[in-house]
Amino acid sequence: MQDLPATEVRTTCPYCGVGCGVLARVAADGNVTVRGDTDHPANFGRLCSKGSALGETTSLEGRLLVPEIGGRETSWDEALDLVARRFSETIEKHGPDSVAFYISGQLLTEDYYVANKLMKGFIGSANIDTNSRLCMASSVAGHRRAFGEDIVPGTYEDLDQADLVVLTGSNTAWCHPILYQRLLAAREARGTKIVVIDPRRTATAEECDLHLAVDPGTDVLLFNGLLAHLDIAGVIDRNFVDSSTTGFAEALSVASAEASSPGAVAAGCGLAEADVRLLYELFAATSRTVTVYSQGVNQSAHGTDKVNAIINCHLATGRIGQPGMGPFSVTGQPNAMGGREVGGLANQLAAHMNFDRPEDVERVERFWSAPAMARQAGLKAVDMFRAAGDGRAKALWVMGTNPAVSMPDSARVRTALKSCEFVVVSDVTRTDTTRYADVLLPAAAWGEKGGTVTNSERRMSRQRPFLPVPGNARADWRIICDVAQRMGFGDAFTYDGPLEIFREHARLSAFENHGDRLFDIGALAEIADAEYEHFPPRHWPQASGEPCAERLLVDGRFPTPDGRARFVAVRQEGVALPVDAKRPIALNSGRLRDQWHTMTRTGRVPRLMANVPAPTLEIAPLDAHRRGLRDGDLAHISSRYGFARARVTVSDNQKPGTAFLPMHWSGHFAANAGAGSLATPLSDPFSGQPELKNVPVRIEREAIA
Numbered sequence: 197m198q199d200l201p202a203t204e205v206r207t208t209c210p211y212c213g214v215g216c217g218v219l220a221r222v223a224a225d226g227n228v229t230v231r232g233d234t235d236h237p238a239n240f241g242r243l244c245s246k247g248s249a250l251g252e253t254t255s256l257e258g259r260l261l262v263p264e265i266g267g268r269e270t271s272w273d274e275a276l277d278l279v280a281r282r283f284s285e286t287i288e289k290h291g292p293d294s295v296a297f298y299i300s301g302q303l304l305t306e307d308y309y310v311a312n313k314l315m316k317g318f319i320g321s322a323n324i325d326t327n328s329r330l331c332m333a334s335s336v337a338g339h340r341r342a343f344g345e346d347i348v349p350g351t352y353e354d355l356d357q358a359d360l361v362v363l364t365g366s367n368t369a370w371c372h373p374i375l376y377q378r379l380l381a382a383r384e385a386r387g388t389k390i391v392v393i394d395p396r397r398t399a400t401a402e403e404c405d406l407h408l409a410v411d412p413g414t415d416v417l418l419f420n421g422l423l424a425h426l427d428i429a430g431v432i433d434r435n436f437v438d439s440s441t442t443g444f445a446e447a448l449s450v451a452s453a454e455a456s457s458p459g460a461v462a463a464g465c466g467l468a469e470a471d472v473r474l475l476y477e478l479f480a481a482t483s484r485t486v487t488v489y490s491q492g493v494n495q496s497a498h499g500t501d502k503v504n505a506i507i508n509c510h511l512a513t514g515r516i517g518q519p520g521m522g523p524f525s526v527t528g529q530p531n532a533m534g535g536r537e538v539g540g541l542a543n544q545l546a547a548h549m550n551f552d553r554p555e556d557v558e559r560v561e562r563f564w565s566a567p568a569m570a571r572q573a574g575l576k577a578v579d580m581f582r583a584a585g586d587g588r589a590k591a592l593w594v595m596g597t598n599p600a601v602s603m604p605d606s607a608r609v610r611t612a613l614k615s616c617e618f619v620v621v622s623d624v625t626r627t628d629t630t631r632y633a634d635v636l637l638p639a640a641a642w643g644e645k646g647g648t649v650t651n652s653e654r655r656m657s658r659q660r661p662f663l664p665v666p667g668n669a670r671a672d673w674r675i676i677c678d679v680a681q682r683m684g685f686g687d688a689f690t691y692d693g694p695l696e697i698f699r700e701h702a703r704l705s706a707f708e709n710h711g712d713r714l715f716d717i718g719a720l721a722e723i724a725d726a727e728y729e730h731f732p733p734r735h736w737p738q739a740s741g742e743p744c745a746e747r748l749l750v751d752g753r754f755p756t757p758d759g760r761a762r763f764v765a766v767r768q769e770g771v772a773l774p775v776d777a778k779r780p781i782a783l784n785s786g787r788l789r790d791q792w793h794t795m796t797r798t799g800r801v802p803r804l805m806a807n808v809p810a811p812t813l814e815i816a817p818l819d820a821h822r823r824g825l826r827d828g829d830l831a832h833i834s835s836r837y838g839f840a841r842a843r844v845t846v847s848d849n850q851k852p853g854t855a856f857l858p859m860h861w862s863g864h865f866a867a868n869a870g871a872g873s874l875a876t877p878l879s880d881p882f883s884g885q886p887e888l889k890n891v892p893v894r895i896e897r898e899a900i901a
């Protein structure tokens with residue numbers, strides 16, 4: 197890696213899961229400018245609109261700089277004493293499951309690690325979940341069912357080397373822009389075919405070779421039909437299936453019975469038969485095929501089945517673990533993957549261990565010398581806020597996320613936050629959620645703190661500070677350790693910085709691991725200070741004495757008890773809530789190119805606000821006409837959970853019977869505009885991920901424009 201001038205710091209973008217390298221420079225007047233890091237293997241110097249505006253998000257306007265109790269500014273000592281006392285008293289009186297942490301894919305791996313250690317090893321509950329539950333939990337569950345461990349086999353290089361890329365439920369052009377640019381460059385170089393499967397004609401679909409505008413909730417049928425076609429076409433890799441997998445016959449039998457022909461699939465998915473046949477023929481004929489899937493697959497009441505329907509097709513053709521091929525889940529957040537590595541979800545343990553294996557629980561317990569090891573999975577996000585609302589969770593700590601508007605059925609979540617006995621929020625700025633905090637703790641922001649993040653292709657990178665921590669703000673890991681020490685767990689939480697936490701995390705990944713887990717970064721367990729400081733981006737695993745493993749599953753062996761991957765027989769289940777006469781439109785939601793989550797950062801940058809300055813409902817011309825709606829009208833959108841208002845854009849990018857609302861706006865920026873207020877909390881039974889992509893709504897013209 198090239199040496200940088202002393203004025204420039206190498207760090208990582210804090211937005212999406214592409215994980216681009218950023219070089220940040222602070223001018224003498226305090227202004228921050230950024231450019232892409234040409235040495236970073238995720239982006240090679242490119243940045244998207246959000247990344248290139250990062251320098252404009254570092255002002256202190258609106259920052260939380262001092263702890264507050266009940267709105268009154270106070271000292272750290274008083275705030276931390278109160279948090280520790282209230283959590284300890286609650287646990288003593290009502291048991292460890294009466295408290296909960298709701299954390300964020302914005303946290304660094306080291307923050308995530310100590311939060312999990314505190315809750316799962318020392319408090320004695322697994323009631324810690326992350327907003328990544330809303331992002332990729334279905335992929336995690338699907339990977340575990342198929343591979344035995346939460347493994348993303350692919351790398352970005354596979355997209356460079358593929359001849360066919362199938363983007364399923366992924367508006368890559370807007371949500372992972374640099375990855376998309378990389379894909380377009382590969383197409384230019386080698387003629388890669390791009391297929392997009394998405395109910396909307398997105399910016400990604402505009403550029404593709406084939407767009408399949410599936411009806412919401414029909415992905416399993418489409419991929420079951422593909423599995424049946426691959427068998428008929430004679431392209432099943434019998435050697436791979438026989439030597440490296442189990443369950444093929446049953447999965448094929450279920451798929452063939454359900455998806456009897458491309459015509460039947462087309463009718464069931466709302467597609468033209470010719471388009472279905474073209475996809476199937478392309479997939480059958482192209483061995484270097486990558487299937488990328490993202491929130492359109494994950495955010496579903498049957499997201500895990502969708503993931504497994506996709507993986508089944510790759511296992512059947514042996515297209516996994518080899519260059520230019522494989523199923524590839526791309527994550528939404530900058531450190532969703534890092535969170536998974538340290539057990540950030542309520543049903544996981546650190547280092548890819550799990551509660552369903554007693555030997556894993558005991559292994560983590562031994563490593564931590566944990567006095568109160570949790571022995572079973574805790575509350576997932578939706579259930580956690582239900583528990584906060586009905587009094588089961590009496591003390592809740594929200595770290596770096598804004599559930600008051602981002603959770604589905606957000607009105608109920610706000611009621612829960614209001615009624616919960618004790619709410620702590622640690623964050624960088626005031627949000628819709630901070631107004632419910634009994635105690636508010638100011639956290640250090642991007643540019644002020646250091647640690648590691650892991651991107652969608654398992655590549656760990658450093659975030660490095662280049663600004664002083666303002667006011668009395670503190671890094672998240674330190675706030676968590678400060679509370680842990682006051683709760684009486686001092687010895688286990690006396691880290692002197694993120695490096696010491698990282699080393700412990702790496703040691704745990706290798707602890708008593710006799711090769712039965714792929715996640716192993718034991719080679720980094722004794723990483724020197726200077727090496728951590730200069731840490732070049734690298735893939736995991738990196739076992740002790742081994743180089744980084746760029747590619748996983750090369751030898752066709754999987755981390756299951758018998759070393760084989762598992763086909764999962766999946767059936768089409770449809771959507772959680774179908775449209776009806778009262779609510780006849782299926783509302784989809786998602787990201788815009790220039791915005792991030794609930795806009796607490798990007799909403800401060802005028803040039804990012806300029807393109808789409810207000811929430812906009814995209815609706816098909818026929819549906820708009822029936823409601824007397826025209827461009828610019830104000831629409832009133834209601835579901836069985838709440839309502840929102842947005843300006844109308846009539847667009848034939850929408851299929852009749854569907855509409856789209858961006859996820860970003862909230863009460864903080866525009867009253868009653870949030871997609872979360874409309875969304876259903878109905879969730880996938882395996883992953884607990886809610887169905888954010890399909891909400892039956894009624895759309896009417898708002899009387900007062």
Ligand code: SF4
Nearest residue numbers: 209211212216244247
């Ligand atoms: Fe940041 Fe993602 Fe844009 Fe890269 S693609 S600059 S990680 S937002």
